[in-house]
Every structure is written in structure tokens, then in C-alpha cells.
Amino acid sequence: MDGITNLWAFMAAGLxxxxxxxxxxxxxxxxxxxxxxxxxxxSALGIGLGSLGHTLLAAFGLSALLATSAMAFLAVKLLGAGYLLWLGVKMLRRPGSSVASDAARLEAARPGKILREAFFTNLFNPKVALFFLAFLPQFVKPGATALSFVILGLSFVATGLAWCTLLALLSARLGDWLRRQGVAQRLDQLCGGLFILLGINLLFARLKH
Known part of the structure; x- marks a missing residue:
């Protein structure tokens, strides 16, 4: 696809x-x-809308940066690769998803409040914003327009929304499975290892140029 590189690798990593x-x-x-x-x-819809907000902010911000300075965009790519390395190491060292206990502390709320809460919780999460800024640039070619970023972001949001919808519909079965520390830890390790390999590959690719 014009302006996008390694689309299938992006889809696999995003999934x-x-x-x-x-x-x-x-x-x-x-x-x-x-x-x-x-x-x-x-809740899934609110989180998906929040991710869409991150996609649009990253797409137009990064494409504007690319149009202004190729060196600045290269710096963003290098910093992004470093961030993916750090994130991968952090996930490998994490002893399982400790956030599981947070679910038990949620209080009942009206649908409108839940939608807003899920949306703003995702939108104002700086870690999510930083991930989008680090991840998306690695899969676009020099000279890419905002459309390339939007396509990548929408692909990520679509897979995320599909998974979140499945979680909501099958919460009892999937919840018990995901709350098992062994399962959560293995997923963390798999994803962490992938990010480390991706970060190393990206750093070496940039240094060769």
C-alpha cells in the first residue's frame, strides 16, 4: 500500500x-x-473512540512533522524504536497483569457516564498517546501523507474494538482465562519479546541509513 511499509507486520503486532x-x-x-x-x-465503544482520537492526533501531528523536517521525523522514529525496546523489557519483567484487581473496584454507573469515562480514560492516558507516536511512524515510508497514518491507526482501532467487543460478550469465560496469572504473564512475555525484536530491527535499519 502506498506510503505504508510492512503492513502485515503492523497488523500482527497490533493484534x-x-x-x-x-x-x-x-x-x-x-x-x-x-x-x-x-x-x-x-465501555468497548468508549475505548475505541479514545483510540480513534489518538489516531487522528498522531496522524496529523506526525505528517505535519514529516512535511516540515525529515531529520525531525527520523529522530521521532529512533526515539520510538527506543521506546518500544523499553516497553518490551518492561513487559518481560512484569510478573503478570496487576491491573486485574482494579475490575473488582468498579462501581455501577449509568451508560452515558460509562461511555464518557471509557473514552476520556483512554484519550487522556499519556502511555497510549506515547505508544501511538512511537509505533505508527515505524510503518510509514518517507514522504507519506496523513492518510497513511490514519489507515494504520484505523486498522489498529478496528482490531482492538473487535477484541473488546468479544471481551464484553464473553466476559465470564474470557475473564476467568485472562485473570490467570500464567496466561497474562505469557502474553506479556510474548508481546514484550516482539517489541524488543521490533525495536532492535528498527534501530539497526535506521543506523544503516
């Missing part, structure tokens, strides 16, 4: 990241368990 248990996962599980699958679906 694996979405499958890895995190705050969004257990927020949806908590809402679905406490108030039913419909409320869980609202």
Missing part, C-alpha cells in the same frame, strides 16, 4: 498488543461482569 491484558481489558471485564454485556459493549 498481539490488543490481546495482551491491560487496563482497558479489565475495565471492560469489570463493567461486563457487574452490569452486563451491554454496558461492557458501551
Amino acid at each position: 498481539l498488543l490488543n490481546l495482551t491484558p491491560g487496563p482497558d481489558t479489565f475495565y471492560i471485564l469489570g463493567r461486563s461482569t457487574a452490569q452486563g454485556s451491554k454496558v461492557g459493549l458501551l
Whole structure:
């Protein structure tokens, strides 16, 4: 696809990241368990809209940077590769998803509040914003327009929303499985290892140029 490189690698990495248990996962599980699958679906929608906001902000911000300075965009790519390395090491060292206990502390709320809460929780999460800024540039070619970033971001949001919807509908079975420390830890290790390999590959690719 014009402007995009290694699309299938991006899709695979994005899918694996979405499958890895995190705050969004257990927020949806908590809402679905406490108030039913419909409320869980609202939570998934709110999180998906938040991710869409990150996509648009990253797309137009990074494309503007690319148009202004090729060196600045290269610096963003190098910093992004370093961030992916750091994130991978952190995930390998994490003893399992500790955020699972947060689901038990969620209080019942009205649907409108839940949608807003899920949206703003995702949108104002600096870690999510930093990930989008680090991850998306690695898969675009020099001279790419905002459309390339938007396509990548929408692909990531689509896979994430599909997984979150499945979580909401099958919260009982998937929740018990994902809360097992061994499962969560293996997913963390798999995703962490992938990010380390991706970060190393990206750093060496940039240094060769």
C-alpha cells in the first residue's frame, strides 16, 4: 500500500498488543461482569473512540512533522524504536497483569457516564498517546501523507474494538482465562519479546541509513 511499509507486520503486532491484558481489558471485564454485556459493549465503544482520537492526533501531528523536517521525523522514529525496546523489557519483567484487581473496584454507573469515562480514560492516558507516536511512524515510508497514518491507526482501532467487543460478550469465560496469572504473564512475555525484536530491527535499519 502506498506510503505504508510492512503492513502485515503492523497488523500482527497490533493484534498481539490488543490481546495482551491491560487496563482497558479489565475495565471492560469489570463493567461486563457487574452490569452486563451491554454496558461492557458501551465501555468497548468508549475505548475505541479514545483510540480513534489518538489516531487522528498522531496522524496529523506526525505528517505535519514529516512535511516540515525529515531529520525531525527520523529522530521521532529512533526515539520510538527506543521506546518500544523499553516497553518490551518492561513487559518481560512484569510478573503478570496487576491491573486485574482494579475490575473488582468498579462501581455501577449509568451508560452515558460509562461511555464518557471509557473514552476520556483512554484519550487522556499519556502511555497510549506515547505508544501511538512511537509505533505508527515505524510503518510509514518517507514522504507519506496523513492518510497513511490514519489507515494504520484505523486498522489498529478496528482490531482492538473487535477484541473488546468479544471481551464484553464473553466476559465470564474470557475473564476467568485472562485473570490467570500464567496466561497474562505469557502474553506479556510474548508481546514484550516482539517489541524488543521490533525495536532492535528498527534501530539497526535506521543506523544503516
